[in-house]
Amino acid sequence: MDSVFSTRESGRSFSKWLVGFSSLAAIAVISYTLAANISINGNSSTEFGQGILVTSTCDSYLIIKPKAVLVGNTFVLDSIELGDISTRTHDNSFTLQVYGETSSVGLLAQPAIIAVGANGKTFTKTSIGDNTTLETVTIDSSSPGGGANAEIGASVIKLTSITSDGSNKIPASQAVKYTLQSSGNGNCSMVYSVGDVGPAGGTIGITPSTPGNSTGKYFEIGTPSSGTMVWCGSSDPGYSTALGTGTAIGTGASNTALIAANCTTGSGVYADQYTQGGYSDWFLPSAYELDAVKDVAPSGGYATSSERNATTGWYQNIPNGQPVLQDHAGKWFSLRSLPMRSFN
Numbered sequence: 001m002d003s004v005f006s007t008r009e010s011g012r013s014f015s016k017w018l019v020g021f022s023s024l025a026a027i028a029v030i031s032y033t034l035a036a037n038i039s040i041n042g043n044s045s046t047e048f049g050q051g052i053l054v055t056s057t058c059d060s061y062l063i064i065k066p067k068a069v070l071v072g073n074t075f076v077l078d079s080i081e082l083g084d085i086s087t088r089t090h091d092n093s094f095t096l097q098v099y100g101e102t103s104s105v106g107l108l109a110q111p112a113i114i115a116v117g118a119n120g121k122t123f124t125k126t127s128i129g130d131n132t133t134l135e136t137v138t139i140d141s142s143s144p145g146g147g148a149n150a151e152i153g154a155s156v157i158k159l160t161s162i163t164s165d166g167s168n169k170i171p172a173s174q175a176v177k178y179t180l181q182s183s184g185n186g187n188c189s190m191v192y193s194v195g196d197v198g199p200a201g202g203t204i205g206i207t208p209s210t211p212g213n214s215t216g217k218y219f220e221i222g223t224p225s226s227g228t229m230v231w232c233g234s235s236d237p238g239y240s241t242a243l244g245t246g247t248a249i250g251t252g253a254s255n256t257a258l259i260a261a262n263c264t265t266g267s268g269v270y271a272d273q274y275t276q277g278g279y280s281d282w283f284l285p286s287a288y289e290l291d292a293v294k295d296v297a298p299s300g301g302y303a304t305s306s307e308r309n310a311t312t313g314w315y316q317n318i319p320n321g322q323p324v325l326q327d328h329a330g331k332w333f334s335l336r337s338l339p340m341r342s343f344n
Contacts, residue, residue, distance in 0.1 A: 058088040058188035061147035064180065068172035076169035080132075080178070081158040086151035087120025087141050087191035092184035096159070098170065099177040107170050108132065112159055115184075120191040123157050133161040142196045152190055152197075189344070192218050195296055200277030200341060205293030206249065212288055215250040217342040221285075221293050222276045224300060228334035230266050231303055231313045238262030239331050242310040247287040247325065252340060255305035256283035267303040267337035274339040282339040287314040289340060291324035303335040 063083040068075040080096065094114045097106040113127035114134060121141040125134035137156040145151035164170050196204045198220030206219035213219075232238040243262055245255040259268030271284040284305040285293070297318050306314045308328040315327050315335050329335070 058092060058182065058186060059084075059086050059145070059147060059151060061086075061145060061151065062180070063146075064178055066172075066175065066178065071169060075172040077162050077172050077175045078169075079158050079160045079162065081137065081156060082114075082180070083137075083154070083156040084146050085116075085153060085155040085157065086145040086147060087153040088151055088188050089116045089182065089186065090120035090189075090191050091118055091186035092116050092182050093126070095179075095181040095183070097179050098175045099179065100174050101176045107164055107175060108162070109165060114157065116186070118191075119193075120153060121155060123155070131161075131163045131166050132159040134158075135160055141191065141193060152192065198341075199343060200279040202276065202341070203293075203296050205296045205340075206289065206342075210249070210292055212292065213249045215342065217250075217344055219249075219285075219289065219293070219340055219342045221297055222274060222282060222339035222341070224298055224302070224339075225267070225270055225337040228301075228336050229270060229303075230334055231268070231331035232259065232263035233265040234332060236263040236265070238266075240311055242307055245286070245305055245307045247304075247306040247314070249286065249288050249292060250342075252286040252289045252305050253281075253283040253342065255286055259284065259305060266331075267335060268305055270337040271305075271339040274337075276339070279341060282341045284337060285340040287316070287324050290316050290318075290338065293338075293340070294318045297338060300336045300338075302338045 061084055065081040065083065066077060067079045067081065069078040082094065093116065095111045097111040098108055099106055108130050110127055110130040112125065112130040112132050115124045115126050121139050123134065123136055135158045137158050140154045142152060143154045145154050162170060192198065192204045192207060194204055194207060198204050198218065200220060200222070202220035202222045204218055204220050206213055208216050208218065238259055241262065243258040245251065245258060256268050256272050259266065260272040263269050268284040271282050274282040284303065287304045287306040290302055290304045299318055301317045302315060304314045304316065308314055312328045312330050314325055315329055316324060317327065321327060
């Protein structure tokens with residue numbers, strides 16, 4: 001038989017338990033009030049208590065869920081679950097302590113410190129002597145989080161085997177305040193993986209660690225054009241003039257600007273005018289940008305913004321076409337357009 005006292009509130013709330021802020025850390029504090037009468041019904045959990053969760057650094061929405069179990073005639077603190085952890089917390093550490101109603105001395109012998117990995121989805125307890133054990137319940141780096149800052153990721157971790165001194169359990173009636181501090185070298189940026197949903201609702205196809213990507217940016221692809229189109233209109237200057245486009249990752253945006261300035265129609269103009277998710281900074285990918293996203297792009301024959309010469313451009317059939325810089329066609333040839341955007 002057990003009971004769970006949990007709190008789940010918007011990070012926009014404020015708490016009377018707020019201790020303070022600094023440039024490297026923010027303190028989030030939970031308080032709960034135990035019910036006077038608790039009805040234990042079989043082995044099912046009963047939620048009781050109330051409290052407010054204040055934002056911690058990089059994550060505007062977290063869930064702290066302490067759990068008490070009945071040992072003999074006393075409820076004791078059995079575990080502390082920390083959930084809805086977004087990837088914004090990467091390269092930071094959580095420091096958690098439990099307090100009584102008025103004492104400034106923590107009930108854990110030492111604060112429990114949990115380091116978040118660079119990918120925002122690995123968790124390691126680095127503290128010694130806090131008399132807890134870390135369990136990873138759920139790793140979720142792709143689901144939308146509950147925060148107000150377009151946070152991605154909702155991982156859940158849990159501290160178990162909690163004692164005050166290595167052997168004695170902490171009475172639940174004494175554990176009335178929780179402090180959660182986050183600090184470290186993380187810059188609160190989102191961490192995405194290939195295949196994740198991007199800020200504009202597209203699909204992440206290139207990350208800062210993708211081979212050939214020296215921009216330090218992420219790239220997401222939008223929805224391909226439903227039909228095919230030429231590279232540039234036959235009456236436009238770009239139809240028979242070399243515009244000086246590049247092929248590398250990071251050149252698609254500048255290539256598309258050149259195309260838009262010298263063509264009135266075509267695949268580059270389509271991408272330049274494309275909008276999705278409130279974003280209008282889309283472009284036609286370069287040859288190597290398109291090749292890098294071939295594992296997540298819908299199948300089809302796509303134009304790139306990279307010219308081979310004054311009258312032909314590089315294209316690629318996905319997923320089973322020739323390698324990059326193998327297929328080329330005249331600028332009059334009709335292909336689909338796959339809008340792409342990059343972001344930090």
